[in-house]
Amino acid sequence: MSAVDGHEIAVVDLTLAHLRPLMRIDALVYPQPWSRRLWKAELGRDNRIYLAAVAGGQLVGYAGALLMIDDAHVTTVVTAPEQQRRGIAALLMVELAERAIAAGATALTLEVRVSNEGAQALYRRFGLAPVGVRRGYYEPGNEDALVMWAHDIDSADYRSRLDAIGADLASRAGVGT
Numbered sequence: 031m032s033a034v035d036g037h038e039i040a041v042v043d044l045t046l047a048h049l050r051p052l053m054r055i056d057a058l059v060y061p062q063p064w065s066r067r068l069w070k071a072e073l074g075r076d077n078r079i080y081l082a083a084v085a086g087g088q089l090v091g092y093a094g095a096l097l098m099i100d101d102a103h104v105t106t107v108v109t110a111p112e113q114q115r116r117g118i119a120a121l122l123m124v125e126l127a128e129r130a131i132a133a134g135a136t137a138l139t140l141e142v143r144v145s146n147e148g149a150q151a152l153y154r155r156f157g158l159a160p161v162g163v164r165r166g167y168y169e170p171g172n173e174d175a176l177v178m179w180a181h182d183i184d185s186a187d188y189r190s191r192l193d194a195i196g197a198d199l200a201s202r203a204g205v206g207t
């Protein structure tokens with residue numbers, strides 16, 4: 031388990047109670063953050079996984095995925111700017127992958143800005159490899175999206191990968207204390 035400023039980070043279901051701090055963070059990291067109405071609708075939909083990372087009662091990150099038959103499409107992963115590089119997104123991704131596998135998914139996929147090298151490095155740790163580019167996918171700016179996939183996430187090999195990341199995060203417990 032990682033820690034932020036002495037507080038253990040808990041990964042829990044994202045609920046309406048998290049929306050106010052979530053939208054504050056969203057506005058800092060995304061040029062076109064989702065509206066409250068869209069978030070509320072999303073949280074009420076089936077086939078979604080939405081997770082919150084909470085430390086000391088504060089929202090420090092969140093992540094989401096859309097389940098489509100065998101694939102879990104990761105739609106968002108965010109860590110509050112002042113809490114980055116402390117393992118929060120990795121912790122969220124471990125739980126997202128666990129939940130996706132438990133729901134029957136065999137692959138993870140996502141789009142990420144070609145310029146977002148930090149996020150790409152995070153995703154590579156989770157076995158996601160680039161398979162193509164969607165031209166002009168992101169507005170504003172028409173930036174290209176890199177499409178990444180990890181297959182066979184229900185395999186023993188992938189289980190070992192998640193366990194290794196979990197062990198690394200556990201060994202870093204106390205970071206920020």
Ligand SMILES: CC(C)(COP(=O)(O)OP(=O)(O)OC[C@H]1O[C@@H](n2cnc3c(N)ncnc32)[C@H](O)[C@@H]1OP(=O)(O)O)[C@@H](O)C(=O)NCCC(=O)NCCS
Pocket residue numbers: 059105106107108109110113114115116117118119120121142143146147148149151152153155
């Ligand atoms: C991308 C993002 C979610 C990473 O969150 P984070 O909590 O800082 O990530 P972690 O601390 O869990 O990083 C885990 C690993 O990912 C990689 N990584 C994460 N951020 C990185 C960066 N800026 N540069 C290089 N590698 C990075 C590293 O391998 C890191 O391990 P290390 O710190 O031991 O080197 C965060 O920077 C963010 O919220 N960005 C804005 C929103 C966004 O772009 N989301 C992704 C697109 S949907």
